[in-house]
Amino acid sequence: MKAERPAVDKLMADLLYTEAMKRAEALLPPVKPAFDKTNNQTLVQSCAVYMDLGQAYRMAVETADAAGAWEKALEYAQAAKALSLESYNGIKEPFAQTVTYYTQAGARAQQVLEENDARIKELKGKSVLDPGERQELDLALGVEKEVTDCAKWVKFFQTYLDVTKRESEAFDPLVKVMEDKLKGEADQVADYKAGKGERTKWVEAVVSSPAYLEAQGDKAGKARFLYRLAILDPASKKVQQQLDVLFGRATAPAKGKAKPKKG
Numbered sequence: 290m291k292a293e294r295p296a297v298d299k300l301m302a303d304l305l306y307t308e309a310m311k312r313a314e315a316l317l318p319p320v321k322p323a324f325d326k327t328n329n330q331t332l333v334q335s336c337a338v339y340m341d342l343g344q345a346y347r348m349a350v351e352t353a354d355a356a357g358a359w360e361k362a363l364e365y366a367q368a369a370k371a372l373s374l375e376s377y378n379g380i381k382e383p384f385a386q387t388v389t390y391y392t393q394a395g396a397r398a399q400q401v402l403e404e405n406d407a408r409i410k411e412l413k414g415k416s417v418l419d420p421g422e423r424q425e426l427d428l429a430l431g432v433e434k435e436v437t438d439c440a441k442w443v444k445f446f447q448t449y450l451d452v453t454k455r456e457s458e459a460f461d462p463l464v465k466v467m468e469d470k471l472k473g474e475a476d477q478v479a480d481y482k483a484g485k486g487e488r489t490k491w492v493e494a495v496v497s498s499p500a501y502l503e504a505q506g507d508k509a510g511k512a513r514f515l516y517r518l519a520i521l522d523p524a525s526k527k528v529q530q531q532l533d534v535l536f537g538r539a540t541a542p543a544k545g546k547a548k549p550k551k552g
Contacts, residue, residue, distance in 0.1 A: 297348055301355060304512045304536075310352035310361075316345045317365075321372070324379045329387060329446075332380050336449055339376040343369045343456060350463055357516030359474075363467035370460035377457040384446045391446070395439030398432050405429065474517075492522040496531060511535055 293316055300309035322338055325331035346369035353362035402409065412418065412426040477491065484490030495501045496518055505514040512535060518528045533539035 291344075294348065297352065301352065304509055306352060306356035306512065306516055310349070310356040310358060313345070313349040313352040317349060318342070324375055326379060326383075329383065332383060333449065336376050336380055336453060339372050340453070340456060343373050343376075343460070346372065347460075347463070350467070354467065354470075355513055355516070357513065357518070357520040359467060359471055359517065359520070363464065363471060366460055366463040366467055370457075370464055373453070373456040373460060377453040380449060380453060384450050387446045388443055388450070391439045391442040395436050395443065398435040398439065401432050402429070402436065489522045489525070492518050492525055492528065496525065496527045502531065508535065 293312065297309050297312050300306075300312065322335075322342070324335045324339065326335075346365045349365040350362045350369065353359070353365060409426070409429045412422055412429065415422065418426060478484070478488050479486050481491045481494060484494065496515075502511055502514065505511045512532075515528055515532050515535065518525065519532065522528060530539065534541045
């Protein structure tokens with residue numbers, strides 16, 4: 290997925306939103322991979338796969354939104370949220386237990402070190418150790434390593450818990466944005482009395498009013514606006530003409546000359 294991001298970003302920068310969406314969609318698997326709960330190793334692997342897939346869905350949301358395919362964008366955002374929730378719920382209990390285990394094991398090992406601190410310092414300070422002392426120091430060094438290893442594993446599994454929890458909430462804004470956009474649009478169509486709630490009639494009215502297009506700001510904003518209208522009414526020649534003009538494939542039709550007023 291990361292390897293494809295630059296190519297998709299380039300298409301987006303060039304305002305080739307439909308092509309970018311197709312490229313992003315090609316990264317989505319036809320069937321969702323199973324979340325393997327066999328052991329901690331498979332949980333880590335599945336979690337990594339789901340996080341990577343979540344980013345692929347995020348890219349699909351961004352490109353579909355730009356290409357005017359808002360319904361698809363919402364679908365992808367919801368799929369990403371479901372994936373991230375499944376991932377977090379899959380590791381939440383076992384990883385929390387693992388963190389507790391290593392925390393307690395590390396605390397026990399640390400207690401042993403503290404109780405034998407003076408003796409360990411004494412052994413470490415000797416330049417020559419007899420076999421018994423060497424064995425005693427090796428055991429102490431093993432306990433020190435256990436403290437370090439336990440801390441490492443606590444951090445490792447806690448990081449996965451923190452990241453997946455954050456991911457499980459990260460797609461909520463995306464879902465809401467797309468839901469709000471679709472609802473706002475539906476309300477506008479419904480409020481257009483002259484079209485009696487028909488989307489194609491609303492598109493006709495909107496695309497025929499230059500003020501709507503100008504309100505979209507820069508070329509990217511206008512492209513997004515027109516791509517959305519094209520999704521709502523693929524047969525609209527006016528929308529296609531505006532897209533052709535925007536991208537330099539056609540020239541804007543000349544405005545008619547004003548008729549002279551009668552004296």
